[in-house]
Amino acid sequence: MADSIGLYIHVPFCAKKCLYCDFTSYAGVLDKQYVYKDAIIKEMGMRANIIGNKHISTLFIGGGTPSIVDTTVINAIIDEVYKNFHVDQNAEVTIEINPGTVSVKNLTDYKSIGINRLSIGLQAWQDELLKAIGRIHTSAEFVNSYNEAREVGFDNINVDLMFGLPQQTIGQWIRTLQAVVSLGPEHISCYDLQIEEGTPMHKMVVGGDIKPLDENTDRLMYKTATALLRSEGYERYEVSNFAKPGFRCRHNLNYWHNGPYVGLGCAAHSHLDHIRWANVSGLQSYIDTILDDNIPIAFEEYIDRDTEMFETMMLGLRTSEGVDKKLFEERFGIRLYQRYGHVIDKLSAMGLMHNDESAVKVSDKGVDVLNSVLVEFLP
Ligand code: SF4
Structure with missing residues (x-):
């Protein structure tokens, strides 16, 4: 039987950049979504020689905010994946969505094209904290999107949360965890905010406009999350990831097992057969490279055995297993x-x-x- 891989597709469009964001994502260029879709589909053809003989066991549509693009774009991309590659019948198919950018209509479309897992970016429960980090939604919009997803029949939902936000109190963090747990998602991710150089938030810190949270409170928040979520039946199966039994994210587990994966789209990374490579990160340069019939590769390296052993330890030790x-x-x-x-x-x-x-x-x-x-x- 052919090897299994995880397939990642990057959708780099956002309504507005969050202040802490250092992901490859662009605001205000949604008009490029259709040509980007064409480029992704063309890249699938270029990669057919390496993906064509593999089984896809997980497919992850990430971003950016994939839910702000037209559903027909997502539909066309997933359709092409199924047409061109061997996707396992029980494949885990995830899409990242942001509150306020989905409706019953597009959630129903997602379900009908085979998406069986949603990852919703909430980050914090308090609207004042959401505003302070540049998120465009409220927690009420999150609840609405979450309930709509349940209504449509999604039974595998992750909620992304962040702690260590400037000004965030332990009380606010506990309230965030409790409010989310009360909704009963199958999976909760808790990420420690990293203030990366080059982001607006970093400039605000350097300029003295905001103060990063102190290390002790930050650590206490992590320990609080672990204890609270464990007491509610969520296993911490990776440092930042908690799941009810049977709902661990298979796509991410493959990364932590240092397994093979291929990424399509701008800035997507791949690791297959001892080679790691990254696609060009600029949206327009990715599109131009593909439309010029060139493979959009920015960087490639051979992973020697010693490095692969170290990476297998480094990634695997993040998991509870x-x-x-x-x-x-x-x-x-x-x-x-x-x-x-x-x-x-x-x-x-x-x-x-x-x-x-x-x-x-x-x-x-x-x-x-x-x-x-x-x-x-x-x-
Ligand atoms: S929604 Fe996500 S990808 Fe988009 S700007 Fe915010 S953090 Fe970045």
Whole structure:
């Protein structure tokens, strides 16, 4: 049987840039959505030689805000995927949506074209916090979109949240978690806000207009989320991701297993057969390159065995399952303990890691200092 891969399709359009956003996304250029769709479909043809002999087990339409583009665009892209590639019958097919940009009509369209998982970007429950970080929606609009999704029959929904926002209090964060939990989504992601250089929010920090949240409150928010969500039946199966049993995101698990994936669209990344590459990130340069019949590649590198082993550890240790010893040995032809025994012993003695019969995992204590744990595995 052919290998399975995850397929990611990037839709880089947004209604307005959020103040903290450093993703490849563009506001005010929605008129380019149709030519972009044509470019994506053309890229599928260019990539047929590498995707054509694989099984697609997960498809993720991410952004940007895929839900602001015309449903016919999403429809056409998914249609082409099914026409050109082998998509597993039970494939997980996710689309990212933002509150206020969907309706019963387009949610129904998504469902009828095979999308079976929604990821909704809420971020915070308090409208004043949403406004302060540049989001365009309110929590009431989120509830409305969420209820419409349920009405249409979506039974696998993720809600994206962020903590560590400037001015955010522990009380506001707990209220956000409680309000979301009360709706009962199958999956909740809790990301720690990173204020990246080049974003408007970074300039506001440098200019003294806002103050980043202090480290202690930020850590307390993370611990609060873990405890609260666990008590409500959500497993923390990855550092930032919580799911009810049976609802882990298969697409992202493939990334954390250092599995093969292909990304289409501007700025999309791929990793397949020991090669990693990235597409050109500019929207117009991506479109122009494709329309000129060139492959829109910006960067490509060969991943040597040592690097691949390290990356497998680095990604796998983010998950609660850890790195499976048998799979590691099958993949690299060397026992995990033989390669990393000295590090595992050291970290286990410090209480940062568990070394079970079948896997090595980071302990709860280790998660608190995850970067220092991962650095130990560097080649
Ligand atoms: S909606 Fe997402 S991708 Fe778009 S600007 Fe905001 S953070 Fe960036």
